[in-house]
Amino acid sequence: MKVLHVAGARPNFMKIAPLVAAFEAEGVAAPICHTGQHYDERMSRLFFEELGIPRPSVNLGVGSGTHAAQTAAVMERFEPVVLEKRPDLVLVVGDVNSTLACALVAVKLGVPVAHVEAGLRSFDRRMPEEINRMATDAVSDLLYCSEPSGRRNLLAEGASPERVQLVGNVMIDTLLRHRDRAAATGARGRLVGTDRYAVVTLHRPANVDDRGIAEGLVEALAEIAPHFDALLFPLHPRTCAALDRHGLTTRLRSIDGMRLLKPLGYLEFLDIMAGAALVLTDSGGIQEETTVLGVPCLTLRPNTERPVTVDEGTNRVVGTAPADVVAAVQEVLRDPPNGRVPDLWDGRAAQRIVEHVRSGAIDAIAQLREGERSRAPTPTPDWKDERE
Ligand code: UD1
Numbered sequence: 001m002k003v004l005h006v007a008g009a010r011p012n013f014m015k016i017a018p019l020v021a022a023f024e025a026e027g028v029a030a031p032i033c034h035t036g037q038h039y040d041e042r043m044s045r046l047f048f049e050e051l052g053i054p055r056p057s058v059n060l061g062v063g064s065g066t067h068a069a070q071t072a073a074v075m076e077r078f079e080p081v082v083l084e085k086r087p088d089l090v091l092v093v094g095d096v097n098s099t100l101a102c103a104l105v106a107v108k109l110g111v112p113v114a115h116v117e118a119g120l121r122s123f124d125r126r127m128p129e130e131i132n133r134m135a136t137d138a139v140s141d142l143l144y145c146s147e148p149s150g151r152r153n154l155l156a157e158g159a160s161p162e163r164v165q166l167v168g169n170v171m172i173d174t175l176l177r178h179r180d181r182a183a184a185t186g187a188r189g190r191l192v193g194t195d196r197y198a199v200v201t202l203h204r205p206a207n208v209d210d211r212g213i214a215e216g217l218v219e220a221l222a223e224i225a226p227h228f229d230a231l232l233f234p235l236h237p238r239t240c241a242a243l244d245r246h247g248l249t250t251r252l253r254s255i256d257g258m259r260l261l262k263p264l265g266y267l268e269f270l271d272i273m274a275g276a277a278l279v280l281t282d283s284g285g286i287q288e289e290t291t292v293l294g295v296p297c298l299t300l301r302p303n304t305e306r307p308v309t310v311d312e313g314t315n316r317v318v319g320t321a322p323a324d325v326v327a328a329v330q331e332v333l334r335d336p337p338n339g340r341v342p343d344l345w346d347g348r349a350a351q352r353i354v355e356h357v358r359s360g361a362i363d364a365i366a367q368l369r370e371g372e373r374s375r376a377p378t379p380t381p382d383w384k385d386e387r388e
Pocket residue numbers: 009010011037038039040041043064065095096097098128129203236237238241
């Protein structure tokens with residue numbers, strides 16, 4: 001059996017790492033196709049090295065572009081790869097443009113597709129990731145969910161229950177596997193040197209590309225800074241460029257205790273996050289990681305597609321209004337949330353997926369498709385309606 005793994009952008013790499021390892025441990029070939037959506041050393045290669053992910057057998061080298069240009073470039077370059085490699089299954093993770101592009105190509109070539117992290121919904125179509133999630137799930141054959149809301153959403157949208165499996169969170173597999181190595185980096189001592197610090201990450205276009213919102217968030221950070229000895233803010237390339245464009249970099253730098261950093265590697269960032277008094281973020285994955293680490297998290301967005309992190313974990317969705325952010329920080333410092341780790345976030349999610357795939361899931365899906373075709377309704381001819 002051959003399972004072709006797709007990875008394109010930074011958050012994909014920690015998700016494929018345990019899957020590739022678990023498939024290979026069972027003797028299943030697990031080649032990787034890197035689309036090249038993220039290409040900087042610190043956004044890509046560093047993660048492969050740190051997490052011991054095998055070298056991709058193909059790199060499509062698509063780089064940056066508009067949504068249409070990037071998605072189209074991935075599709076055009078991925079098609080010959082699938083034709084040449086003839087995988088039994090194409091496995092895509094998460095919700096980036098590469099995820100959707102490769103799922104579409106595979107399904108149209110008649111190759112079954114598995115989507116890992118299926119069913120998450122923010123119900124906010126202004127987010128490009130929401131479109132990627134909905135469209136990827138609509139064409140995928142095997143839908144592996146990380147939390148119960150994923151399963152609920154898919155069933156409500158009409159997915160057949162046979163396709164949907166609640167397996168847990170592969171990104172948490174990686175976190176649990178590398179936690180000790182993260183602590184051994186000593187990043188906390190080297191980059192922080194105090195226990196009373198907060199970590200900030202922002203990269204959503206809705207937050208950083210919009211000058212008004214970006215400025216409000218910078219002012220909110222200035223107001224909360226006195227509560228901490230340091231605010232650590234590793235800057236995503238999009239954020240760095242947007243802040244410069246808006247003329248906000250100098251103001252941000254002038255905040256007392258603010259430490260602007262280059263994007264960090266996986267291990268250093270994990271160590272810093274684990275020791276933080278508070279994390280403020282608009283990332284999806286960080287909401288999940290802080291829940292497992294038991295670190296309070298404030299999500300600077302109007303919604304989340306990961307509600308289990310709020311219902312059971314340490315996450316609170318606070319939006320982007322500066323007064324709301326400041327009030328939420330004060331409240332969390334007064335009364336830190338007590339969370340629990342969601343069911344199945346136990347380091348064995350990848351293993352569950354591999355077991356399911358190896359236990360005949362691909363054949364079962366082929367039969368399901370056959371059944372769906374035979375049950376397709378026969379259209380009533382127009383003349384018959386008129387006669388009746
Ligand atoms: C992408 C994903 C987003 C994910 C994020 C994680 C989509 C639609 N978005 O957003 O879901 O949360 O990755 O980081 O797929 N750039 C570099 N070097 C790189 C990569 C990007 O400088 O290695 C710069 C380029 O200027 C590029 C910009 O960052 O135009 C944005 O990159 P892009 O891949 O389009 O989207 P992200 O914002 O990274």
